[in-house]
Amino acid sequence: MNHFVFKEKELYCEDVPLRTIAEAVGTPCYIYSAATLLRHFKAFDGAFSGIRHLTCFSMKSNSNLAVIRLFASEGGGVDIVSGGELYRALKAGVCPDKIVYSGVGKTADDLASALEAGILMFNLESYQEMSTLNEAALRKGRKAPVAFRVNPDVDPKTHPYISTGLKKNKFGIGITEAVSYYKAASELGGLHIAGVSCHIGSQLTMVSPFVDALKKVKDLLGALEDEGIKIQILDIGGGLGITYNLEEPPHPGEYADAVKRELSSMNLTLVLEPGRVLVGNAGVLVTKVLYTKKTASKDFFIVDAAMNDLVRPSLYDSYHAIVPLRDPGRDKIKADIVGPICESGDFFARDREIENMRPGEYAAIMSAGAYGFSMSSNYNSRPRPAEVLVKGNEYHVIRARETFEDLVRGETIPRFLLER
Numbered sequence: 001m002n003h004f005v006f007k008e009k010e011l012y013c014e015d016v017p018l019r020t021i022a023e024a025v026g027t028p029c030y031i032y033s034a035a036t037l038l039r040h041f042k043a044f045d046g047a048f049s050g051i052r053h054l055t056c057f058s059m060k061s062n063s064n065l066a067v068i069r070l071f072a073s074e075g076g077g078v079d080i081v082s083g084g085e086l087y088r089a090l091k092a093g094v095c096p097d098k099i100v101y102s103g104v105g106k107t108a109d110d111l112a113s114a115l116e117a118g119i120l121m122f123n124l125e126s127y128q129e130m131s132t133l134n135e136a137a138l139r140k141g142r143k144a145p146v147a148f149r150v151n152p153d154v155d156p157k158t159h160p161y162i163s164t165g166l167k168k169n170k171f172g173i174g175i176t177e178a179v180s181y182y183k184a185a186s187e188l189g190g191l192h193i194a195g196v197s198c199h200i201g202s203q204l205t206m207v208s209p210f211v212d213a214l215k216k217v218k219d220l221l222g223a224l225e226d227e228g229i230k231i232q233i234l235d236i237g238g239g240l241g242i243t244y245n246l247e248e249p250p251h252p253g254e255y256a257d258a259v260k261r262e263l264s265s266m267n268l269t270l271v272l273e274p275g276r277v278l279v280g281n282a283g284v285l286v287t288k289v290l291y292t293k294k295t296a297s298k299d300f301f302i303v304d305a306a307m308n309d310l311v312r313p314s315l316y317d318s319y320h321a322i323v324p325l326r327d328p329g330r331d332k333i334k335a336d337i338v339g340p341i342c343e344s345g346d347f348f349a350r351d352r353e354i355e356n357m358r359p360g361e362y363a364a365i366m367s368a369g370a371y372g373f374s375m376s377s378n379y380n381s382r383p384r385p386a387e388v389l390v391k392g393n394e395y396h397v398i399r400a401r402e403t404f405e406d407l408v409r410g411e412t413i414p415r416f417l418l419e420r
């Protein structure tokens, strides 16, 4: 069941009209549905039932404490990529032994904090990172559990900016060199070899690249076994796509079946790092039409949200459906839906057939729950929007709208400028 639905021509999130929230909280604001988040988690995690696994929400896609907490309450862990994400995860109540740490450039300080916290696994990406972690572990008298993130050189057939498993990408270590990395790690006193990890990209709409990558990883697991290197955890990353427009990505069940087929004979714990598939279609960005404008060549709806709030259309040219909160399906016009920022790249849709909206009307930018708020910025000194979580007929502000004071927090004017 979809929890963003029109009831008598009014768009609801669960049992709350989006307009009620927009009027109370102001716009732009992100609105998430707790029932949808939960349904997505259960569909994904449940698809892997029958094999030992841990679903580690890739919190870069949506790092609000309440969202992380919701998944943690269902037994989920998280995939983190920074010290800041570790801080958030612990604050949200995630068990440290359900945290995996990915990323190509982890700092010594961040590695040390994660070691101190006692996380499940570090997914290493270079020799230098390996020795930095080893030194930190030796200093603390600990053994850090590690995997190497391998790059299988598989084309995920997605946007080039979110392809990560091709050999030209900065991520991971070449899968053909992996055995020597593992041998080197096994000789270091501060490391304990725990797993192998692999993540080939995001918004994948086919199962076949995942399977191709898994086959290569299986060969590696065999080669490691031949060397007497024991692997307990296989982390296959995230990447399962969602429907923004016409895409038909595999259902989590189909993805899970393909993974299970490949791994049937293996005695491993599987770690999964889904992001977008859990949160993408569980959130919308609500905005208000400020002005309508007709030029010699185009119609524009100028809305109060902008690329700083949701950068995906500007960054990836990605599609988001946009609907007015009331009276869908009325007369349409072809228009660009744009924000107030001083960049021509500040758009949410171009040449879109859309209901002819009036100034003051609200609209929802759909499928905005992943890589929405978490990629937002303060560009043009715009306070970032509020975030709201709906549960049934209640709603909760889970992040207050930023204020102008928030914008300048931490900034100071040096005395020499004040004295002039």
Ligand SMILES: Cc1ncc(COP(=O)(O)O)c(C=O)c1O
Pocket: 058, 061, 079, 102, 103, 199, 201, 202, 203, 237, 238, 239, 240, 273, 274, 275, 276, 277
């Ligand atoms: C290492 C890693 N794991 C998981 C993810 C989550 O990907 P997605 O949101 O497509 O599931 C990413 C996204 O970039 C990633 O880099």
